[in-house]
Amino acid sequence: MQSRLSEFRERGANVAAIGQGTGAEAARIARMLKLSYACYGDPGHGAYRAFDLGRTGLFGLTLEPFLSDPGGAFRNLRQADMRASASPRSDVFRLGGALVANRAGEIRFLHRSQSTTDVPKTDALLAALDAL
Numbered sequence: 001m002q003s004r005l006s007e008f009r010e011r012g013a014n015v016a017a018i019g020q021g022t023g024a025e026a027a028r029i030a031r032m033l034k035l036s037y038a039c040y041g042d043p044g045h046g047a048y049r050a051f052d053l054g055r056t057g058l059f060g061l062t063l064e065p066f067l068s069d070p071g072g073a074f075r076n077l078r079q080a081d082m083r084a085s086a087s088p089r090s091d092v093f094r095l096g097g098a099l100v101a102n103r104a105g106e107i108r109f110l111h112r113s114q115s116t117t118d119v120p121k122t123d124a125l126l127a128a129l130d131a132l
Contacts, residue, residue, distance in 0.1 A: 002035055004122050011129045013100075016040060018047045020090050048094055053112055055093045065117045072117030100128040108132060 001008075001015065008015050015037040019026050023041040030039040042048065056064075065073035098120045100109040109128035111120040 001122060002033070002037070004126075005037060007122075007126055008129070011126070013129050014038070018042050020045065020094060045091065045094065051097055051099065051110065051112070053097045054095045054114075055091070056095055056116060057093065060115055061093060065115060068115065069117040072119075076116055098125060100125060100132070102132050 005015060017026070017030075017035070017037065017039045019029060019039065019041060020043070021029075021041045022043050026039040026041040029035075047053075065076065095113040095116065096119070097113050098109075098111045099107050101107050108131065109125065111124070113119060
């Protein structure tokens with residue numbers, strides 16, 4: 001996302017990430033990953049519940065990603081923040097997602113990850129923006 005952020009901005013989109021933990025923890029992760037878009041903390045996991053994002057199990061967290069997407073699994077492992085995963089606010093089994101909403105707040109695209117390496121392609125997000 002970061003490498004193609006200009007394409008989102010050219011379309012007038014605001015990009016934001018919501019993660020587990022506090023706002024301060026989200027800011028630390030953003031600095032660590034050198035992200036230049038907004039990153040918010042969701043220590044109560046309200047956004048995950050609101051968008052019905054799922055969870056995985058032990059197999060889905062450990063072995064399955066390496067079997068289905070070794071490159072993505074190694075990328076996730078390299079970027080993992082072990083200190084944050086030990087936080088009582090962190091749920092390492094929580095799966096993510098991505099959405100595109102119009103200016104009225106109506107969701108026009110929603111991707112619910114099915115595994116830890118399942119993230120929508122940037123082109124799919126840009127296409128959803130173009131369709132608004």
